[in-house]
Amino acid sequence: MAKKLMAGISTKERVIVIVALLVFVIDRITKMLAKEYLGQGKIVDLLLFKFRYSTNTGGAFSILKDHSLLLTILGIIAFFALVYLLRKSSDKPMMTLAKGLIFGGAAGNLLDRIFVRHVIDFIDVGFWPIFNVADMALTIGVMLVLLYLIKKRQ
Numbered sequence: 001m002a003k004k005l006m007a008g009i010s011t012k013e014r015v016i017v018i019v020a021l022l023v024f025v026i027d028r029i030t031k032m033l034a035k036e037y038l039g040q041g042k043i044v045d046l047l048l049f050k051f052r053y054s055t056n057t058g059g060a061f062s063i064l065k066d067h068s069l070l071l072t073i074l075g076i077i078a079f080f081a082l083v084y085l086l087r088k089s090s091d092k093p094m095m096t097l098a099k100g101l102i103f104g105g106a107a108g109n110l111l112d113r114i115f116v117r118h119v120i121d122f123i124d125v126g127f128w129p130i131f132n133v134a135d136m137a138l139t140i141g142v143m144l145v146l147l148y149l150i151k152k153r154q
Contacts, residue, residue: 012096019100020107027108027133034122034132049125055118056130072113079106094148101141108134 009017038044038053058065082102109132112119121130 012091015096016100016103019097020104023101023104023133023137024107024111027104027137028111030122030133031108031112031120034120038122049123051122052124052130054121054124054130056121057118069117072110072117075106075110075113079110082106090148090152092148094144098141098144098148101137101144105134105137105139105141108132108137 034051034053038051042053044051056065059071109119119132119134121132121135123132123136124130
């Protein structure tokens with residue numbers, strides 16, 4: 001079954017799909033665990049950060065808070081724009097990894113917006129807004145794209 005689904009796509013596209021699915025699944029599982037175990041205001045304090053359940057109806061850093069429908073529509077448009085733009089971009093290994101991270105992270109947060117009208121966040125480092133695995137994947141993916149573009153210009 002999996003072979004049939006992956007037939008006709010390149011190895012690099014397979015890597016993108018696998019990375020995106022891994023990010024998506026890890027994001028879903030960690031959000032479910034956060035909701036289950038941290039949902040009643042419980043805080044788990046570790047050395048460098050805390051786990052604290054939070055919902056975000058806004059975008060990154062709570063921009064456009066309480067405008068969930070607008071953010072969902074913009075998220076869907078942005079997701080498909082990303083698919084188009086990243087398909088046209090370089091096939092270098094760094095970009096292949098970046099694409100998978102960006103797609104997986106975008107899909108994880110978009111699913112929250114579509115079905116529950118907010119994003120579940122739970123990682124609190126104290127000096128930054130609370131975030132989740134999808135946010136980390138998106139950030140790392142974008143940083144890899146920027147690093148690639150900087151190296152390409154040199």
